[in-house]
Amino acid sequence: MSSKTQQLIAMLEDLHRASQGNVQASMIVSTSQGLPICTHYPEGVNTTLVPEEDVIAGRSMQIQDATSKVFEQLKRGSFVRMLVEGESGYIIICGAGDDALLTVLTNKRVNLGYMLLMMTRVARRIESVL
Numbered sequence: 001m002s003s004k005t006q007q008l009i010a011m012l013e014d015l016h017r018a019s020q021g022n023v024q025a026s027m028i029v030s031t032s033q034g035l036p037i038c039t040h041y042p043e044g045v046n047t048t049l050v051p052e053e054d055v056i057a058g059r060s061m062q063i064q065d066a067t068s069k070v071f072e073q074l075k076r077g078s079f080v081r082m083l084v085e086g087e088s089g090y091i092i093i094c095g096a097g098d099d100a101l102l103t104v105l106t107n108k109r110v111n112l113g114y115m116l117l118m119m120t121r122v123a124r125r126i127e128s129v130l
Contacts, residue, residue, distance in 0.1 A: 005038055007129050011122050012040035015104065018118045022110035024089065025050045027057060028126055029101045034061040037100065037130075049088070050105060060093055060103040081116065094119050097127030 012026040024045050028037040039053045051059075068079045081094035089107045092115065096102045102123045106115065 004129055008038045008126060009040060011125055011129075012038065015118055015122050016040060016042050019106065019110055019115055022106050022115075023104055024107060025053075025056060025105045027053060027060070027103045028096060029057045029060050029103060030099055031061065031064070031101055032099050034058060056103060056105070060091075060101055063091070064093055064101055081119070083112070083116070092116070092119060094123050096123040097130055100126055100130055102126060 008028055012028070015026055016023045021042070023042065025039070025041050027039045029035070030037050034057060036053045036057045039056075041047075041050065063082065063084070064079060067082050071077060071079050079095060081092070084091040084093075089105060090110065090112070092104045092106065094102050102119055104115070104119060
């Protein structure tokens with residue numbers, strides 16, 4: 001049987017394959033520490049377009065913290081998922097259990113509906129492993 005890290009990396013690789021190559025980076029972040037648990041950068045990704053893992057982890061935590069406060073103040077319940085659109089792609093962050101976030105950076109060609117569905121499934125799998 002593979003280690004937890006190998007299982008988590010395999011999940012991130014599955015997410016990349018499901019996106020048909022439109023995921024530029026994916027990461028599981030510890031919410032208690034704000035640090036990456038594991039990261040997947042697809043082979044051949046343009047590193048000038050994708051930040052380093054510590055930047056992605058830190059910004060993911062900042063976004064999640066701020067969003068959680070807004071959800072609470074606006075009485076929208078607990079944070080589940082967030083989609084941020086930029087000129088050249090999307091940042092999608094979703095909860096993956098009590099102590100983890102799943103963060104994905106994609107290009108604009110991604111099928112958002114399918115990506116959200118796959119991220120929900122992968123987040124549940126991450127929660128069961130952690």
